[in-house]
Amino acid sequence: MNIHSLKMLGLLAGVAAFGTLPAQAQDKATLDLLVKKGVISQADADGVAKSSSTVGVVAKDPNVKKLTLEGDLQIQLDMMTTEDKGAGNSNPTSNNEFLIRRAHIGAIADLGNGWGGEILMDMATGAQVPGAPQAGLGDAWSLFEKALITKKIDEASGTMSVGFTKVMFGLEETTSANAVKPIERSLGSRYFDETYKGETSRIGFANHHVGIFWDGKIDQIAGLTYGVAFTNGAQSSEQYTNAGGFNKFAYWLYGAYAGTMGDVGYKVGLNYGYSSEGNSNAVAGTPNQSNSVYAYNPYMTLHYGNFDLAAEFEQAMVTNGRANAAGTVSSRANPLAITITPSYMITPQWEVVFRYSYLNTDGRGATLSDVVRDGHNPSVGGTLFNDAQQYYIGLNWYIMGNSLKWSVGYEYSVFNNRGTNMNNLTGPRAEVDGFRTRLQITF
Numbered sequence: 001m002n003i004h005s006l007k008m009l010g011l012l013a014g015v016a017a018f019g020t021l022p023a024q025a026q027d028k029a030t031l032d033l034l035v036k037k038g039v040i041s042q043a044d045a046d047g048v049a050k051s052s053s054t055v056g057v058v059a060k061d062p063n064v065k066k067l068t069l070e071g072d073l074q075i076q077l078d079m080m081t082t083e084d085k086g087a088g089n090s091n092p093t094s095n096n097e098f099l100i101r102r103a104h105i106g107a108i109a110d111l112g113n114g115w116g117g118e119i120l121m122d123m124a125t126g127a128q129v130p131g132a133p134q135a136g137l138g139d140a141w142s143l144f145e146k147a148l149i150t151k152k153i154d155e156a157s158g159t160m161s162v163g164f165t166k167v168m169f170g171l172e173e174t175t176s177a178n179a180v181k182p183i184e185r186s187l188g189s190r191y192f193d194e195t196y197k198g199e200t201s202r203i204g205f206a207n208h209h210v211g212i213f214w215d216g217k218i219d220q221i222a223g224l225t226y227g228v229a230f231t232n233g234a235q236s237s238e239q240y241t242n243a244g245g246f247n248k249f250a251y252w253l254y255g256a257y258a259g260t261m262g263d264v265g266y267k268v269g270l271n272y273g274y275s276s277e278g279n280s281n282a283v284a285g286t287p288n289q290s291n292s293v294y295a296y297n298p299y300m301t302l303h304y305g306n307f308d309l310a311a312e313f314e315q316a317m318v319t320n321g322r323a324n325a326a327g328t329v330s331s332r333a334n335p336l337a338i339t340i341t342p343s344y345m346i347t348p349q350w351e352v353v354f355r356y357s358y359l360n361t362d363g364r365g366a367t368l369s370d371v372v373r374d375g376h377n378p379s380v381g382g383t384l385f386n387d388a389q390q391y392y393i394g395l396n397w398y399i400m401g402n403s404l405k406w407s408v409g410y411e412y413s414v415f416n417n418r419g420t421n422m423n424n425l426t427g428p429r430a431e432v433d434g435f436r437t438r439l440q441i442t443f
Helices: 003-017 022-038 043-052 123-127 188-195
Strands: 066-084 095-112 115-122 143-154 159-168 208-217 224-232 250-263 264-276 293-304 307-323 328-332 336-345 352-361 384-402 404-419 432-441
Touching: 095 123, 095 143, 115 123, 188 307, 188 336, 188 352, 188 384, 208 250, 384 432
Parallel strands: none
Antiparallel strands: 066 095, 066 432, 095 115, 115 143, 143 159, 159 208, 208 224, 224 250, 250 264, 264 293, 293 307, 307 328, 307 336, 336 352, 352 384, 384 404, 404 432
């Protein structure tokens, strides 16, 4: 082998070892060019290809410039107990289980010239028990987390996305599940934002929708970002369409500013949304396209040394959201939630986390099982509660940063003003508490 070949092989091996070759397809193209120019022989090129330690992903379409795999796995143990405080009532069965909480796998494609796409699926949904279909809504569980075609537009300092993803509403809800510091999201977030499956309890206002999304920044004001979205009105987690014959739309707007004040980093923002049929399935599963919802969500985050704080407020105006004096669902409800999450890094790898969440449904009611994962509803005296408070304290061990993390926490929730329907929420309280622990890997 000549000296030029030895130098080239050394260079290529070094690059491969440090993982800086962009993809296997480009590696092959580089080697083919070197063979064509006579710098190395075909045998040398084959040897480099076989011995390279770089793991490459090759896209089927030759127009794809780069393909990136992404995913995560969360393995969790829940030990939750519900206590019914009604006189003479027996407690529901405790819920103790190991579970695959999430198992995401996906890919991000870069086609060049600003075009791209992303598909992210949660394979753990197959381990869930599907709910009964509701009035054309289909299965209650979604396989997709994201399904997007994107176009970055440098001239406008933003990115347009078309497809299926979360709208920008709810600070905790729009934070990746791998980065939320408590193990589960709060009862406030679950009530306002999590998947709506046709029940009359949680609103399911935000979360996933199909539509057109724009995320941009204002170049003239550093730290100022904004976004708008135009989507289906009904939250579309099952059929990715305006299911059940619905045909109206939703509109979303957000703005945020991030900056520093001395040693304190901060971010403040406001999310707003209006859905002309956000509560359309509230009356016995019958579509009613006049049941609009609009909501707003101011929030803030602070960072100072080892201390972090996140706080948000959510409130919605829900048409036909609760019963009137006659028991007919024809009154507007104005539920609200407050969530505050302080945390402190006691060492470079260990973090202590506390969270408080308060929910008031304004007479609409919430079931315990809808807003606390693995909590069981009481069987006597009604399952709707008007208001609730939740406390969480836990530890996070960042073994390899957020890429490999172990968490353990204690969660306590108390639900007040129980009733059998939206019009008599005055009964005894119920409590659910217990420990959760989770091990996660992110790649």
